[in-house]
Amino acid sequence: SQTIHQWPATLVQPVGSPLSLECTVEGTSNPNLYWYRQAAGRGLQLLFYSVGIGQISSEVPQNLSASRPQDRQFILSSKKLLLSDSGFYLCAWSEGGMRTEAFFGQGTRLTVV
């Protein structure tokens, strides 16, 4: 069966520090991968999605970037965090090439101080 791992679960970082959140999927190949952010009391905002290695689509220009160095690995990064980067970050995957549901990781609570 397929599983998705996302870490860390919580993170407190100072303003101006770098960020690296990692997400890996097991039990499938060539998945679509997604990063979402959920600000307090708001819905989900799609940040990036990827349909293959090295293929990244950015939905919202901001202080973040994403990379997909391996088929089932998706990394969210920032060189210098801003206070506004605080939020709940969710990684998700879906079957590549198909209109099917997505499966979510447990999320990372990021607090920038």
Add this chain to the structure above:
Amino acid sequence: AQSVTQLDSHVSVSEGTPVLLRCNYSSSYSPSLFWYVQHPNKGLQLLLKYTSAATLVKGINGFEAEFKKSETSFHLTKPSAHMSDAAEYFCVVIPAGGNTPLVFGKGTRLSVIA
């Protein structure tokens, strides 16, 4: 463009009473629709999905949803609310194309009163 509208940002029910969370979609073709649930500080869990088979879809934890094309609706219901149902619920549609991301509604927060 395909979209979903969740008509209520917050719904409050008493334990043991029915739950109705409303969702309308816009789509020029037969859509794929989903409901997800999110408990505080947790990831999203799929409750149920509609993919052009039976219009009444049964999901986990006693939830179900009915696809009504004439009303462009996909409302989520449960006959009797339980305290553990208190959470955020999202209605979701998949746009055309095999690799397009899911489109989320803004969510409905369900409160269950003892």
